[in-house]
Amino acid sequence: MIPVCLYFQVHQPYRLRPYNYFDIGREHRYFDDDKNRALLRRVSDKCYLPATAMLMRLLERHPAFSVSFSLSGCLLQQFRDFAPEVRKAFQELAATGRVEFLAETSHHSLAWLASTAEFQAQIELHRERVREDFGVEPRVFRNTELIYSDDLARYLEERGYAGVLADGVEPLLGPLSPDHVYSAATPGGLPLLLRDYRLSDDIAFRFSNRTWKEHPLTSEKYDRWVGALTGEILSLFMDFETFGEHQWKETGIFQFFEAWVELYLSRPGARFLTPSQAIAALPARDRLSAPRLLSWADEARDLSAWQGNDLQRDALRRLFALEDRAKASGSDTAMRDFRRLTTSDHFYYMATKSYGDGEVHAYFSPFDSPYEAYMAFMHVVSDLEHRVTTPARRSPAARPLGA
Amino acid sequence: MFGWEYPPHVTGGLGVASAGLVGGLLETGTEVILVLPCHPFAAGHPLLAIVDSGEVAAADDRPHRKRFLLRLRRVPSLLRPYVTETSYQEDFVAARETGTTFRSLYGPDLATEVLRYAEVAGRIARRERFDVIHAHDWLTYLAGIEARRASGKPLAVHVHATEFDRSPMGGNAFVSETERLGVSTADRVIAVSRYTADTVSERYGVPRERMRVVHNAIDAHESVGAWEVSEHDPLVLFAGRITWQKGPQFFVDAAALVAREIPNVRFAVAGSGDRLRPMMDRVAAHGIERHFLFTGFLPPAELDRLYARANVYVMPSVSEPFGLTALEALRHGTPAIVSRNAGVSEVVRNVLRVDFGDTNDLASKILSVLLFRPLSDALGAGGRSEVARLSWKDAALKCLEVYRELSVER
Numbered sequence: 001m002i003p004v005c006l007y008f009q010v011h012q013p014y015r016l017r018p019y020n021y022f023d024i025g026r027e028h029r030y031f032d033d034d035k036n037r038a039l040l041r042r043v044s045d046k047c048y049l050p051a052t053a054m055l056m057r058l059l060e061r062h063p064a065f066s067v068s069f070s071l072s073g074c075l076l077q078q079f080r081d082f083a084p085e086v087r088k089a090f091q092e093l094a095a096t097g098r099v100e101f102l103a104e105t106s107h108h109s110l111a112w113l114a115s116t117a118e119f120q121a122q123i124e125l126h127r128e129r130v131r132e133d134f135g136v137e138p139r140v141f142r143n144t145e146l147i148y149s150d151d152l153a154r155y156l157e158e159r160g161y162a163g164v165l166a167d168g169v170e171p172l173l174g175p176l177s178p179d180h181v182y183s184a185a186t187p188g189g190l191p192l193l194l195r196d197y198r199l200s201d202d203i204a205f206r207f208s209n210r211t212w213k214e215h216p217l218t219s220e221k222y223d224r225w226v227g228a229l230t231g232e233i234l235s236l237f238m239d240f241e242t243f244g245e246h247q248w249k250e251t252g253i254f255q256f257f258e259a260w261v262e263l264y265l266s267r268p269g270a271r272f273l274t275p276s277q278a279i280a281a282l283p284a285r286d287r288l289s290a291p292r293l294l295s296w297a298d299e300a301r302d303l304s305a306w307q308g309n310d311l312q313r314d315a316l317r318r319l320f321a322l323e324d325r326a327k328a329s330g331s332d333t334a335m336r337d338f339r340r341l342t343t344s345d346h347f348y349y350m351a352t353k354s355y356g357d358g359e360v361h362a363y364f365s366p367f368d369s370p371y372e373a374y375m376a377f378m379h380v381v382s383d384l385e386h387r388v389t390t391p392a393r394r395s396p397a398a399r400p401l402g403a
Numbered sequence: 404m405f406g407w408e409y410p411p412h413v414t415g416g417l418g419v420a421s422a423g424l425v426g427g428l429l430e431t432g433t434e435v436i437l438v439l440p441c442h443p444f445a446a447g448h449p450l451l452a453i454v455d456s457g458e459v460a461a462a463d464d465r466p467h468r469k470r471f472l473l474r475l476r477r478v479p480s481l482l483r484p485y486v487t488e489t490s491y492q493e494d495f496v497a498a499r500e501t502g503t504t505f506r507s508l509y510g511p512d513l514a515t516e517v518l519r520y521a522e523v524a525g526r527i528a529r530r531e532r533f534d535v536i537h538a539h540d541w542l543t544y545l546a547g548i549e550a551r552r553a554s555g556k557p558l559a560v561h562v563h564a565t566e567f568d569r570s571p572m573g574g575n576a577f578v579s580e581t582e583r584l585g586v587s588t589a590d591r592v593i594a595v596s597r598y599t600a601d602t603v604s605e606r607y608g609v610p611r612e613r614m615r616v617v618h619n620a621i622d623a624h625e626s627v628g629a630w631e632v633s634e635h636d637p638l639v640l641f642a643g644r645i646t647w648q649k650g651p652q653f654f655v656d657a658a659a660l661v662a663r664e665i666p667n668v669r670f671a672v673a674g675s676g677d678r679l680r681p682m683m684d685r686v687a688a689h690g691i692e693r694h695f696l697f698t699g700f701l702p703p704a705e706l707d708r709l710y711a712r713a714n715v716y717v718m719p720s721v722s723e724p725f726g727l728t729a730l731e732a733l734r735h736g737t738p739a740i741v742s743r744n745a746g747v748s749e750v751v752r753n754v755l756r757v758d759f760g761d762t763n764d765l766a767s768k769i770l771s772v773l774l775f776r777p778l779s780d781a782l783g784a785g786g787r788s789e790v791a792r793l794s795w796k797d798a799a800l801k802c803l804e805v806y807r808e809l810s811v812e813r
Contacts, residue, residue: 369752371755
């Protein structure tokens with residue numbers, strides 16, 4: 001049986017409150033604490049608590065079961081503030097010693113696209129937080145939304161990471177199977193673990209889709225598909241919120257997954273490997289090059305979900321134009337707010353793709369439209385700009401058209 | 404088809420929409436007999452016949468009141484498609500003074516005209532050959548009902564607005580009762596938006612299965628030059644009838660907030676109506692007269708030039724069945740801010756929406772569009788391409804579908 005590598009992304013952003021032009025210079029609270037608390041409570045009840053409990057049962061029953069997580073720093077902070085029992089549930093998983101925690105940016109951010117210095121700073125912040133909360137040192141890196149390129153791999157290799165995760169998409173793999181460990185196009189050939197997006201999305205996206213020809217997906221059927229694979233490692237990477245949030249518990253997602261793990265582990269030689277174990281145990285195959293940035297999002301699997309239109313590009317540019325001033329300001333709260341604004345979700349809400357993917361974006365957005373998302377973000381950035389440049393002085397947010 | 408306004412006489416969305424729909428029907432090869440109260444102009448299309456009901460009435464001077472079965476009490480008020488307190492009289496006087504083609508049919512009492520139009524409709528219906536009757540807005544509902552009675556042909560009434568949109572308290576009883584009669588007698592009710600369908604169904608108790616939504620549209624046209632008024636100053640545009648329904652006071656209040664932030668901003672108000680004077684008073688009360696330009700009613704070509712020049716179009720209507728002017732602005736790539744409930748927002752996504760009374764939010768959005776170039780570009784380009792996909796022919800095809808349903812049911 002092919003070994004399986006499970007990795008779950010766990011993240012919630014700090015969502016902005018309604019913030020209009022006239023709040024600039026007057027209101028320095030940007031984030032909607034009530035909404036963020038309420039959403040975290042809801043996701044905790046529907047997903048985090050029952051899903052961690054399910055994984056704990058599997059870990060207790062099966063020594064060959066293991067799992068890995070990437071928990072964003074903004075979520076770990078929100079656990080502390082709003083849901084300490086969820087933090088505890090993850091700590092209990094960590095205590096089994098069979099759960100790996102991956103490295104990422106503290107704020108699930110787009111920093112790699114804008115500033116290496118900020119990227120590095122956020123990785124450090126995240127490392128400290130994971131060490132504090134779980135007592136472990138992350139060794140394998142996964143960037144926000146599996147954003148990946150050769151440059152990123154080289155950067156990580158130079159800093160001693162054991163490996164990196166990416167999506168197993170055609171531009172990277174060509175005709176090759178995603179079910180092996182590969183080497184990045186770097187001097188040292190950094191090990192690369194690739195998401196098998198078909199089998200991952202069968203669970204994460206298609207599981208409850210009644211128009212899918214394989215619906216309903218049973219654990220037996222899924223096990224047959226896994227059993228038919230000929231590669232060396234099956235990487236199932238998905239949002240942890242798949243359990244109970246993206247796929248409601250009424251769809252049977254919990255029972256399906258638990259039953260499949262049981263069924264799979266009943267096969268001879270079946271075992272789960274964490275990313276570090278997979279990298280250590282398996283040979284790194286072909287060298288794969290990604291000159292351009294890839295990701296796991298939308299149909300395009302590129303950056304278009306966050307940087308696909310002028311609004312998104314303008315917002316990122318305007319935000320990072322404040323980086324140096326925010327750092328120089330010496331204000332912890334200004335720096336904290338700056339970092340919370342680097343989170344990819346803010347840019348995702350501004351996507352204006354109108355077909356297919358656009359519907360997915362709308363589902364996740366707290367805003368009425370991408371334009372509302374952009375306006376709120378830009379007003380907040382304007383206020384932050386005032387805070388880190390000339391405190392107490394007020395000037396127009398930008399130059400009017402034609403002026 | 405019974406209409407009230409048709410080019411070259413158009414004072415608002417009803418005239419534009421009727422003309423658009425007639426054009427769309429002709430494009431599909433449908434023959435249209437268009438009955439108008441007064442229209443001494445050629446039809447200009449082989450499939451279109453225009454019947455001037457005034458001519459019919461004049462040619463037939465026999466007493467016909469007995470054959471007219473509808474009995475309605477006349478109210479001594481001045482009415483027009485867009486009922487306001489003084490506008491009808493103003494128009495009437497203006498038309499008489501300037502010697503334009505407004506003739507006897509538009510008398511000082513519009514209720515009389517509506518009833519006379521209806522009487523003549525019966526005779527026209529007996530004389531002409533047709534399959535379906537289509538009547539636009541309350542002014543023509545009685546005509547449609549008379550034609551239905553006289554011919555036995557099915558009637559579709561087209562609701563471009565209701566009296567509940569036009570007036571805060573449900574407005575004029577003659578108008579609303581005429582509307583009630585029209586929508587309850589008709590075999591089908593066509594509404595210009597889901598918003599309007601909801602209004603008709605809630606206010607007049609029309610079952611939803613008898614209603615269809617056919618959104619208004621807009622056709623492509625030649626690009627026009629832009630007004631060259633203070634080219635370097637940001638320009639915010641309000642266009643349309645200046646009535647309670649259109650929320651002019653919210654525009655002015657928001658303008659005052661915007662003017663504080665952008666000293667060289669300009670506001671153009673194109674249109675006229677019974678709230679023009681109160682609107683001007685409000686501008687003066689805010690002390691922002693120097694930012695304002697009141698153009699009065701503009702002919703379409705001039706209005707187009709203003710749309711093209713404006714940096715943002717604002718439509719803060721209290722109640723807006725559709726809001727064609729927003730499509731006109733978007734056709735020029737001018738970003739639009741519209742009321743959340745406006746029917747037009749059911750067909751375009753690239754607009755900003757506001758609650759009409761939230762002037763703080765409205766001002767914030769005007770400022771955002773003026774200050775953030777990528778926002779203004781995205782709204783303009785996105786809106787323009789959405790609008791380019793709309794056509795009156797598609798609206799006409801939906802009407803044809805309604806006609807077919809009615810023919811099958813007969």
